[in-house]
Amino acid sequence: MVKHFSAPYDRSMSRHDEIRQEMLRRINDGEWPVGSDIPHEMVLTEEFGAARGTVRRALSTLVEQGLIERRKRAGSRVVGQTSQTSKLHIPLIREEIESRGHAYSYRLLEREVKPGLHGIGTRNGLLWVRCLHLADGAPFQLEHRTINLDTLPQAAEQPFRVTGPNEWLVREVPATRVITRISAAAAEAEIAEILAVPEHAPLLIVSRETFMGEAHLTEARLSHPAEQYQVTTLSI
Amino acid sequence: MVKHFSAPYDRSMSRHDEIRQEMLRRINDGEWPVGSDIPHEMVLTEEFGAARGTVRRALSTLVEQGLIERRKRAGSRVVGQTSQTSKLHIPLIREEIESRGHAYSYRLLEREVKPGLHGIGTRNGLLWVRCLHLADGAPFQLEHRTINLDTLPQAAEQPFRVTGPNEWLVREVPATRVITRISAAAAEAEIAEILAVPEHAPLLIVSRETFMGEAHLTEARLSHPAEQYQVTTLSI
DNA sequence: TAGTGGTCTAGACCACGTA
DNA sequence: ACGTGGTCTAGACCACTAG
Numbered sequence: 001m002v003k004h005f006s007a008p009y010d011r012s013m014s015r016h017d018e019i020r021q022e023m024l025r026r027i028n029d030g031e032w033p034v035g036s037d038i039p040h041e042m043v044l045t046e047e048f049g050a051a052r053g054t055v056r057r058a059l060s061t062l063v064e065q066g067l068i069e070r071r072k073r074a075g076s077r078v079v080g081q082t083s084q085t086s087k088l089h090i091p092l093i094r095e096e097i098e099s100r101g102h103a104y105s106y107r108l109l110e111r112e113v114k115p116g117l118h119g120i121g122t123r124n125g126l127l128w129v130r131c132l133h134l135a136d137g138a139p140f141q142l143e144h145r146t147i148n149l150d151t152l153p154q155a156a157e158q159p160f161r162v163t164g165p166n167e168w169l170v171r172e173v174p175a176t177r178v179i180t181r182i183s184a185a186a187a188e189a190e191i192a193e194i195l196a197v198p199e200h201a202p203l204l205i206v207s208r209e210t211f212m213g214e215a216h217l218t219e220a221r222l223s224h225p226a227e228q229y230q231v232t233t234l235s236i
Numbered sequence: 237m238v239k240h241f242s243a244p245y246d247r248s249m250s251r252h253d254e255i256r257q258e259m260l261r262r263i264n265d266g267e268w269p270v271g272s273d274i275p276h277e278m279v280l281t282e283e284f285g286a287a288r289g290t291v292r293r294a295l296s297t298l299v300e301q302g303l304i305e306r307r308k309r310a311g312s313r314v315v316g317q318t319s320q321t322s323k324l325h326i327p328l329i330r331e332e333i334e335s336r337g338h339a340y341s342y343r344l345l346e347r348e349v350k351p352g353l354h355g356i357g358t359r360n361g362l363l364w365v366r367c368l369h370l371a372d373g374a375p376f377q378l379e380h381r382t383i384n385l386d387t388l389p390q391a392a393e394q395p396f397r398v399t400g401p402n403e404w405l406v407r408e409v410p411a412t413r414v415i416t417r418i419s420a421a422a423a424e425a426e427i428a429e430i431l432a433v434p435e436h437a438p439l440l441i442v443s444r445e446t447f448m449g450e451a452h453l454t455e456a457r458l459s460h461p462a463e464q465y466q467v468t469t470l471s472i
Numbered sequence: 473t474a475g476t477g478g479t480c481t482a483g484a485c486c487a488c489g490t491a
Numbered sequence: 492a493c494g495t496g497g498t499c500t501a502g503a504c505c506a507c508t509a510g
Contacts, residue, residue, distance in 0.1 A: 014479065027410050028448050034410055041496070051481045056496085067410050073490045073495045080406040081446065086416050088322045088469050170316040174263050174270055174303050178471040180322050184420035184440040184462035202438040202462075204420040210317065212264050226420035226438075233324050235414040250498065277477070287500045292477085309476045309508045 019048050020058040027067060027078055037075045038068065064236050086233035088180060090206065092166060093133045093141050093222075102135035108161050109194070113149070120216050124149035127156060131164050132194060139195045140228060144221040151215045169210075169218060177211040182231055187223075195225055202226040255284050256294040263303060263314055273311045274304065300472050322469035324416065326442065328402060329369045329377050329458075338371035344397055345430070349385070356452050360385035363392060367400050368430060375431045376464060380457040387451045405446075405454060413447040418467055423459075431461055438462040 013021070026032045038044075041059070045052045059076065062068045066085055070076040097104040110130040116122035127147040133140050145165050147155045158168050186200040195203075206222040249257070262268045275283070280291045295312065298304045302321055306312040333340040346366040352358035363383040369376050381401050383391045394404055422436040431439070442458040 016479085024412055024449065028412075028451075034408055040494090051483095053482090054480060057479095059496095065412065067412070070496065071490080072488050072497080073493080075495070078410060080409055081402075081411050081414075086324045086326075086414055088324045090322075166317075172270055173316055174314060175317050176260055176264070176301065176303065176471070178317075178322055180469040181466050182418050182440070182469075183466035184438040186438045186462070200436065202420040202422045204418070213260065215264075226422075230417050230419035233416045233418075235412070252498085276475090287502095289501090290499060293498095295477095306477065307508080308478080308506080309474085309510085311476070 015050055016054050016057040016061070019044075019050060019055060020061050022048075023058060023062060024067075032078050034078050034080045037077045040075055066236075086235050088231065088233045090180065090208070090231070092170060093143075093164070094167070097133065097135045097140060100135065103137070105134045105137065106162065106164055107132045107134065108164075111160060113156070114146075116148075116150070121146075121148045121150050124153055124156070129160055129165050131160065133164065135228075140224065142191060142194055142223040144223075145218065147218045148216050151212065151217055165218070166220070173210075173212075173217060175210040175212055175217060177213075179209045181207040183207070184226070185223075191223060195223065197225045204229050204231070206231065251286055252290050252293040252297070255280075255286060255291060256297050258284075259294060259298060260303075268314050270314050270316045273313050276311055302472075322471050324467065324469045326416065326444070326467070328406060329379075329400070330403070333369065333371045333376060336371065339373070341370045341373065342398065342400055343368045343370065344400075347396060349392070350382075352384075352386070357382075357384045357386050360389055360392070365396055365401050367396065369400065371464075376460065378427060378430055378459040380459075381454060383454045384452050387448065387453055401454070402456070409446075409448075409453060411446040411448055411453060413449075415445045415447075417443040419443070420462070421459075427459060431459065433461045440465050440467070442467065 023032075032038050039047070041052060041055060044055045048055060059068065059070070063070060067078065068076050069079050094104045108129070108131045110128070112128050113125045114128050115125050117126065120126065127149055129143070129145045129147070131143050131145075133143065143164065143166070147165065149156055152173065154172070155165075155168070158165070160168070183205045185203050185205055187195065187197055187203050189199050191203070192199045192201060204224045204226050206224075207220065208222075209219045210217045259268075259274075268274050277288060277291060277295070281288045284291060295304065295306070299306060303314065304312050305315050327335075330340045344365070344367045346364070348364055349361045350364050351361050353362065356362065363385055365379070365381045365383070367379050367381075369379065379400065379402070383401065385392055388409065390408070391401075391404070394401070396404070419441050421439050421441055423431065423433055423439050425435050427439070428435045428437060440460045440462050442460075443456065444458075445455045446453045
């Protein structure tokens with residue numbers, strides 16, 4: 001006799017979420033231990049009394065979460081924490097500061113057009129901007145930014161005197177690919193002075209490169225005093 | 237007359253990927269500018285000559301990428317870089333070191349059972365481990381780890397003498413939720429000595445808390461000399 | 473309140489990789 | 492070789508929300 005699963009009545013959850021929850025429970029309770037094969041799609045389809053697409057959607061989410069892996073012809077199996085990935089979300093710096101209850105302010109430090117480098121911005125050059133983002137008047141983030149004037153010629157007309165490049169980019173420019181690098185470094189003398197920290201103080205540095213398709217759009221190097229800032233990510 | 241889109245013949249890409257590529261092109265070329273509404277599902281379905289589910293799959297991927305947002309009854313629209321999220325993948329430290337072509341080695345520094353804290357591990361206590369991961373014999377990562385013995389009592393039997401806790405966790409324990417925090421700090425005297433860096437040298441610190449459902453499993457604080465390590469994320 | 477996106481079903485065909 | 496997962500179709504109903 002086939003054992004049918006039925007979730008406790010709850011319309012706040014879609015069917016594929018209910019099924020995924022039940023699958024999570026089985027993994028959690030050791031009914032589906034790490035390394036073991038889980039039943040085939042058709043078996044699950046029958047057991048849950050749902051369409052194959054719905055079961056597949058639940059399974060796909062578990063794959064995204066890195067809890068199971070699927071191999072054609074060989075079924076699916078539970079995996080350990082190996083492939084755990086998290087979602088990193090870096091908000092607009094103004095939103096970040098305001099969400100902490102501080103007053104945001106902005107200061108443009110430098111702005112000039114430089115010749116292109118390494119095949120980037122070789123026609124129109126690169127717009128180079130250095131600016132400071134402050135929380136309650138205290139330096140919070142130092143931004144070094146270059147904008148590719150070949151792919152974003154409109155940027156040349158932006159003064160960036162009262163709002164930073166990021167505000168403009170968010171409003172105007174979509175991106176298909178972002179590379180983010182997070183590192184630590186000791187503050188050099190000039191940067192330390194701007195950020196009002198002692199020389200050699202630890203900094204958390206976030207570097208982002210943004211592309212639309214293959215076209216390089218912009219690059220930012222964001223330096224923060226280590227005490228004031230950390231990056232947080234949540235699982236999928 | 238309805239204009240039909242047909243992609244260049246390419247069987248290496250699934251239909252929903254082809255459709256998504258074409259949508260990306262339209263966003264890139266400004267046919268669908270930032271802030272504008274894009275055609276409704278049924279219109280796209282007809283234009284691409286695909287089933288609604290296929291078009292929806294392409295759109296869903298764009299939502300994941302943070303390029304469009306969808307509102308019921310009001311259609312979908314292109315958004316800027318606001319909600320760009322990236323995928324953060326932190327591999328096993330051994331794999332990280334070996335992928336750089338270095339020899340991995342491990343050293344257990346400390347291991348003891350401590351009483352629980354804040355409702356975590358209050359029955360069986362917490363297993364507390366401090367260990368070092370080395371690349372070509374040089375300190376690469378200092379790991380402070382606590383394992384909740386209420387939820388993972390099997391950990392008490394693990395000596396962690398020749399392999400680290402992470403190797404065991406990966407093999408045995410699945411997780412549904414991971415919180416990762418990345419920060420910078422100056423090396424305190426004791427840590428500086430272990431990592432063979434000068435006191436107050438900058439460190440990149442990765443902290444991870446892992447859960448299965450609501451149950452707290454383990455927590456790790458991973459300290460790296462800033463020169464040797466950075467975290468990289470790619471867009472979805 | 474009407475129309476949009478969100479979900480689900482039942483079916484089909486196909487490519488791929490493991491046994 | 493063949494059974495698995497991957498993809499796609501055509502249809503239906505529903506919930507939410509903007510107008």
